[in-house]
Amino acid sequence: MTTPAPAISETTRETDGRGGFTRQSNSFETPFGDGPGELPVEAGRYRLIVAGICPWAHRQLIVREVLGLQDAISVGTVDPRRTPDGWVFGLDPDGRDPALGITHLIDAYRAADPDYDKRGTVPAVVDVATGAVVNNDYHRLSNWFETAWKPLQAPDAPDLYPEQLRGAIDELNEWLFHTVNNGVYKCGFATSQEAYEAAYDALFAGLDALEERLADRRFLHGDHVTDSDVRLFVTLARFDAAYYGGFKANRQRLVDFTHLWAYARDLYQLPGFGSTTDFEAIKTGYFGSPGVTGEAGIIPKGPDTSGWSEPAGREDLSGGKPAFQRA
Template identity: 55%
Template sequence: MVYVNQGGAYERDRRYLTSRITTDGKDGYPVEPDRYRLVVSRACPWANRAIIVRRLLGLEDVISMGVAGPTHDERSWTFDLDPDGRDPVLGITHLRDAYEARVPGYERGITVPAIVDVPTGQVVTNDFPQITLDLSTQWWAYHRPGAPDLYPDALRGEIDEVNQRVYTEVNNGVYRCGFAGAQEAYEESYDRLFTALDWLSERLSRQRYLVGDTITEADVRLFTTLVRFDAVYHGHFKCNRSKLTEMPVLWAYARDLFTTPGFGDTIDFDHIKRHYYVVHRDINPTGIVPAGPALDGWLTPHGREELGGRPFGDGTPPPPPPAGEAVPPLAEQGR
């Protein structure tokens, strides 16, 4: 659902279900293996964050994952990828059913990621910024051996500060460009976006990762926007001052993360392009999905190792994705 104010500026609806799954279960949802199902779409950058963090922390065996199809109607994300179009664990065809099980007549956006309480079939939360933080800080007893600390105590203040600017100017900034309803609102959003990207380029020219010398939550949040930039945001959302491939520092940084286990192996460019170009008919009335861009550049050397840093700190890379969760090889995702 797209909201545009009287000045033509896009405003994201952030009225989420904010119950949390915590070690103390204070909201009625305690950390408990095999109780919850993370529902995502590989097309969605907000859901992609949760997929990556779940992978990096090794929570696949304790939190199952349902994957909705890349397109949806006005009512809801649907489970088109599953046999008979029905999620095999929740038994539903539309994610809306889980929202309405929690709040009958639910009137807000049906968004992913959403964590569903399997015994009741009710959505616990769709508060995407908190979901990934809680996976790091509340599910620690079930992290895999060697899991990285994505939200270290000593760096939380700086991570939060960087995340706030990245969210307002970049993660949500591309949407503010794409859904702007007036020229002035679009140009303001465009200027803010590229000012922030220039700031990030300068920051990352001196250090391998956004905060500290290891991957943190901040890198996860920026990556999911960068990886979609040339395929979608540059053209579809009119973010066209520069392609990612024309911003040398950010392009190398994005390739560094893409080739890091847990990042590129969650990306499905076919799902990404089909979602944006087919669902957003107000922007792309024909529903034609572009054939490009070429994807082979993602696997070229990036040279970021020269800046030092250790991707997983004292930890280790995650193992390959579980059976059934692997994305197609990159060569099969493009022409």
């Protein structure tokens, strides 16, 4: 029997007490690997649950496709509109995930922990045999796909997390999360003017720094796509469609940045990026979910997304080298 998730208010649970948004922590962070206590890497054992709205889930979809892990890890998709009862499998026949047999994602969380009382978040990796969530650590999940899952990657899979760059990638990823990825949420979920303006200023200072960084290099760490590019892309893909209006991150749109906009188009046109980007799900989720962007139910018709397919013209910045560096 499905037990609906309790309605959880971000303004009461995920706040710093001064009007600032503080995101809940992850509860299932066991890494994948072959060491003691680690999650074994096995084809067909796990199901990755995502939502088209969610940037944290979108990261995993991109990496899964770029690395050729589609046959090893199945995907289930919840309705992009999060309900007061949490994420539901409203896109599937009878509203039930065909592999897990559940209607609400929270059931997989409670299969892992009957006392779980947080939001049931995406992405979530579920053990198909037990129906229990085993990992929801969106901070590190893509890194496990890039490293521990290497034996099951496609033979020509690129190296998105090269060992010699991991320190620099981790450092930039940490900054990206606090300043940009979660920065838009700090704007959108702030409950005081002071907290909102501080988040707004930090976000656009960060975007200005990235605009400058990308003026003379094709990707964040040079000539090739890395895990950092995946993380920045998912925020940029949602910026004009959701964050600019819905989260009041409105100093300027993505399309008003010279280098960031060309960089985002460059990535969008690569395998795994545009194919996993669902602009309609993004708009439906942010504007159709109660309590996310205020008044719910009216989905914007715009913006025009045809520009994402226009040539980016950034290949010369990498000397014509291929975007993906093979392992």
